[in-house]
Amino acid sequence: MTRTDYSISKVCTFIILIFVVGCSSEQPTSSQGDESESGVDESKITLQTESEIVQQLIEIATPPTAEEAEQFAADEFWLVRMNKAEDIFGKLTRDQNEAALCEAISAFGEYGPYADFILVYGASGINMPLHRDFRIIPITKDKHGISGQEYANLQVSACRCFVERLLENPDLLSRYYRAALWNEYTRLVGSGGLRNWANETERGLKAGDPDEYWWYARNALVLMEATRKTSMLEDATPDDVGDRYLDWMNWFTERFDYLDPNPGDLHWDDSLLNKSNEFRWIKVPSQPFPDWEGQSPSRNVILWDGISTIRTNVNDTKKTDSSSPTEGVEGDGG
Numbered sequence: 001m002t003r004t005d006y007s008i009s010k011v012c013t014f015i016i017l018i019f020v021v022g023c024s025s026e027q028p029t030s031s032q033g034d035e036s037e038s039g040v041d042e043s044k045i046t047l048q049t050e051s052e053i054v055q056q057l058i059e060i061a062t063p064p065t066a067e068e069a070e071q072f073a074a075d076e077f078w079l080v081r082m083n084k085a086e087d088i089f090g091k092l093t094r095d096q097n098e099a100a101l102c103e104a105i106s107a108f109g110e111y112g113p114y115a116d117f118i119l120v121y122g123a124s125g126i127n128m129p130l131h132r133d134f135r136i137i138p139i140t141k142d143k144h145g146i147s148g149q150e151y152a153n154l155q156v157s158a159c160r161c162f163v164e165r166l167l168e169n170p171d172l173l174s175r176y177y178r179a180a181l182w183n184e185y186t187r188l189v190g191s192g193g194l195r196n197w198a199n200e201t202e203r204g205l206k207a208g209d210p211d212e213y214w215w216y217a218r219n220a221l222v223l224m225e226a227t228r229k230t231s232m233l234e235d236a237t238p239d240d241v242g243d244r245y246l247d248w249m250n251w252f253t254e255r256f257d258y259l260d261p262n263p264g265d266l267h268w269d270d271s272l273l274n275k276s277n278e279f280r281w282i283k284v285p286s287q288p289f290p291d292w293e294g295q296s297p298s299r300n301v302i303l304w305d306g307i308s309t310i311r312t313n314v315n316d317t318k319k320t321d322s323s324s325p326t327e328g329v330e331g332d333g334g
Helices: 003-026 050-060 067-071 074-095 097-107 113-121 150-167 171-182 191-208 213-224 237-259
Strands: 259-260 267-268
Touching: 050 074, 050 097, 050 113, 074 113, 097 150, 097 267, 113 171, 150 171, 150 213, 150 237, 191 213, 191 237, 213 237, 213 259, 213 267
Parallel strands: none
Antiparallel strands: 259 267
């Protein structure tokens, strides 16, 4: 190599070093991630594994300390945490991360009532999609930056994971049912709504659409639990749930007029001696889970469509009287 060549080489190396250093100085460090409105650092939501995502959700559910319980009303305390969960579930939704979603569902029942509350209601449009019209979301509507079809696919995937999880553990099915009942907007509290939901689930299963099977199979489990008929699921596989439900529907059609709400354990019993054409109401539990300690939040903290419609006006919250039907079940028919 000549001296001239060597000098040219040194100049080129120096220029390259300047370019690399300049580019590096423009990159934000991991501690400079922008925080969302709820105070969650977006850079920290980019996690490596599904288990890390679940762990972050669990950590959000830390119960209030004695000092916090004195400082914050229940809704105010939980609104902060639900917003943090919203950020994480929102990212899972936008990324279509079904593996992490199913990992979160598999944690249901493992970490106590506060964690279960975050897991179920942190994205209720996905993890408890029990809407007023009982049907899967229309696929023509875009939601959260993804198409309606993609969002519906994610809902169905969540339902499949719940069917698998709840079918293998009857105690968890009872727990999930209670959470659904606490959210009285699911219409489980009225006899008319119960019948409408049962009919819609039957229609959905008979339609035979494989893309929506898990949606209606999840509904089927909840309805069979509501009427104490999970014995009809004995030895059933997830794929058997639809057929078992149709057997249940034959029983339900015959015994519906004899169903009576049991206030002691929040189920429907076919114990009436005479048929009743009156609308019946079941008692709404005051807390979402039986092992919940302390004051529970109102239903105003529920994220209704999954990631961005949280209700923030906690000052106008009206506590539900659990001994009677609530305003949230209008149009229920019972």
